[in-house]
Amino acid sequence: DAGITQSPRHKVTETGTPVTLRCHQTENHRYMYWYRQDPGHGLRLIHYSYGVKDTDKGEVSDGYSVSRSKTEDFLLTLESATSSQTSVYFCAISVTGGGNSPLHFGNGTRLTVT
Amino acid sequence: AQSVTQLGSHVSVSEGALVLLRCNYSSSVPPYLFWYVQYPNQGLQLLLKYTSAATLVKGINGFEAEFKKSETSFHLTKPSAHMSDAAEYFCAVRKEETSGSRLTFGEGTQLTVNP
Numbered sequence: 001d002a003g004i005t006q007s008p009r010h011k012v013t014e015t016g017t018p019v020t021l022r023c024h025q026t027e028n029h030r031y032m033y034w035y036r037q038d039p040g041h042g043l044r045l046i047h048y049s050y051g052v053k054d055t056d057k058g059e060v061s062d063g064y065s066v067s068r069s070k071t072e073d074f075l076l077t078l079e080s081a082t083s084s085q086t087s088v089y090f091c092a093i094s095v096t097g098g099g100n101s102p103l104h105f106g107n108g109t110r111l112t113v114t
Numbered sequence: 115a116q117s118v119t120q121l122g123s124h125v126s127v128s129e130g131a132l133v134l135l136r137c138n139y140s141s142s143v144p145p146y147l148f149w150y151v152q153y154p155n156q157g158l159q160l161l162l163k164y165t166s167a168a169t170l171v172k173g174i175n176g177f178e179a180e181f182k183k184s185e186t187s188f189h190l191t192k193p194s195a196h197m198s199d200a201a202e203y204f205c206a207v208r209k210e211e212t213s214g215s216r217l218t219f220g221e222g223t224q225l226t227v228n229p
Binding site for chain 1: 123146148150155156157158159160163164165166204208210215216217218219220221222
């Protein structure tokens with residue numbers, strides 16, 4: 001158990017509404033990531049953080065924003081949800097974020113946008 | 115851009131048979147390579163990682179992978195499949211040593227184990 005908690009685990013929301021997903025870690029790791037998983041695409045990086053208030057975009061960042069005000073929490077916000085954002089979202093953490101340092105994943109949040 | 119290709123989105127084997135899941139990477143320098151497994155409704159779990167200390171890497175649950183630079187491959191194998199191995203498997207690659215360098219995942223291979 002990597003000490004990662006994602007909330008909520010499931011959410012159904014309507015198009016156009018804002019949604020915030022939370023990732024909480026107990027490991028005090030510096031690097032945190034948000035990925036989305038879709039059939040046929042594997043996992044794609046949305047945003048990542050390399051410290052408090054330090055974040056950067058991934059390959060599919062459009063329509064998403066993130067915030068990290070504390071080491072342990074990394075929030076992903078969909079400002080105005082669209083059906084294309086229906087997906088499973090995974091948070092991950094890493095000790096160094098480079099080299100052969102692996103990612104450790106949470107159990108995911110299944111988001112459905114109707 | 116750094117990428118990985120997993121050949122075969124679905125692989126089916128009989129219980130007790132050899133498991134072979136294929137992963138090829140594109141890189142001009144030796145990359146950092148990983149295999150992950152995902153069971154239904156769970157997150158990804160690290161199976162093994164290539165560290166350059168040895169080309170044959172042993173992981174959990176009896177899996178191993180061999181790094182072949184000449185073939186740019188990092189295929190995952192297990193001598194004898196078990197029903198509990200049924201899951202989705204992802205190969206991932208990171209090119210850089212530097213912190214913040216990105217981990218890129220393949221599209222995944224769904225392994226089915228038949229009794």
